[in-house]
Amino acid sequence: MLDRLQYIKQRFDEISDLIIQPDVIMDQKRYVQLNKEYKDLKALVEKREEYIAIDENIKEANEILDDGSDAEMVEMAKMQLDEAKDRLPELEEEIKFMLIPKDAEDAKNVMVEIRAGTGGDEASIFAGDLFRMYTKYAESRGWRTSVVDMNEGTSGGFKEVIFEVSGEDVYGTLKFEAGVHRVQRVPQTETQGRVHTSAATVMVLPEAEEFDVHIDMNDVRVDFFCSSGPGGQSVNTTKSAVRLTHVPSGLVAQCQDQKSQHKNKDKAMDVLRSRLYEQELAKKQAEDAIKRTSQVSSGDRSAKIRTYNYSQGRVTDHRIGLDVFDMDGVMNGKIQKFVEELQLVNNMEKLKENEVY
The missing domain is CATH 3.30.70.1660 (Alpha-Beta Plaits)
Incomplete structure (x- = not known):
């Protein structure tokens, strides 16, 4: 999933640069299309950032639990791990649906x-x-x-x-x-x-x-x-x-x-x-x-x-x-x-x- 989301992040960065170019701004049809793609990808990029943050939280919590030297930190790590494990499957389902290809006509009036x-x-x-x-x-x-x-x-x-x-x-x-x-x-x-x-x-x-x-x-x-x-x-x-x-x-x-x-x-x-x-x-x-x-x-x-x-x-x-x-x-x-x-x-x-x- 992260590989697919990384490609989306690259495309998002590319469009972010394109929509501020003078020749694109002058071409209204292309500008509108790129803005629509920018908006769709932005939502996925935000989910990607949340996914990466949760993944890092899980790794961090596991490291603290493996160390086990600080009882208070261990307790906090357990709570952090439980929250992350609850959220991760939900987030994966949300991202799956967002990755489904949209019909080209869906954005039309x-x-x-x-x-x-x-x-x-x-x-x-x-x-x-x-x-x-x-x-x-x-x-x-x-x-x-x-x-x-x-x-x-x-x-x-x-x-x-x-x-x-x-x-x-x-x-x-x-x-x-x-x-x-x-x-x-x-x-x-x-x-x-x-x-x-x-x-x-x-x-x-x-x-x-x-x-x-x-x-x-x-x-x-x-x-x-x-x-x-x-x-x-x-x-x-x-x-x-x-x-x-x-x-x-x-x-x-x-x-x-x-x-x-x-x-x-x-x-x-x-x-x-x-x-x-x-x-x-x-x-x-x-x-x-x-x-x-x-x-x-x-x-x-x-x-x-x-x-x-x-x-x-x-x-x-x-x-x-x-x-x-x-x-x-x-x-x-x-x-x-x-x-x-x-x-x-x-x-x-x-x-x-x-x-x-």
Whole structure:
């Protein structure tokens, strides 16, 4: 482990020198990438220093115990040795997980698409509940959210809503939310008190940069139309909404949330680029799935991943068998328990696969 950590320390020192060079500072793309690597490696370097300190404490304590001439020093050495031996296995486990190779997409911002599925108006209302849940969670993490497009339901909620989430390690945190979410409850419109089952599909797309996906604008059909949502007379009478159709793939992206036609086109292009990128990523994930069966794959958008049972106040994640009895909390964005457990299972699988340590 120390050999691996020594290599990381060397790379950390190298980046520390690089990020203060004028040519790197002028190259924003490279500067951002190096800063991200610097931050990741810094945490490992700090763990390395703690590991070395504990290792030295153990050696020092053993020397005192072997000498045995000073009873008081021997007693202190025993305590020091016990503390070090308790901490060392914990630290080794922490370092093992930190050494697991991260997916290249994990640091990216995301486009989240929520679509009402089976269940009519109740499915649209549930899609709205999920939208609120994710925006509340994003707020708790200090992330920014921005609606790109929406199609409101007739009784509330959304038939479809697309929004952008930007911040630190957003895709790595939210990618396991992709799939079918199911709700079991008595709808507001139900007069006989019967429990209905409805569903909504969540897609989490890593936001692609221009260098990730090249789009030939000759392959894109651009249509302008009037926004259908709220926003005042000018919004509804001016052709500010934009629809982009990528002819080779058949993918369509649109945006009508911004007042400016230019801004709507930029946002729609972001969605289109992310969908094309996700299409390629899905192929890679399918290839990976052949090599290993992952409990928490982020690639299968048709899989039923979670059920929200209101009558029992229980939210169940079917992939890992986790039950959380805090419906109000979950629907108000308290989903960190699911996030952590899913990441833990995924990391355990990666640990076995990559034999990091």
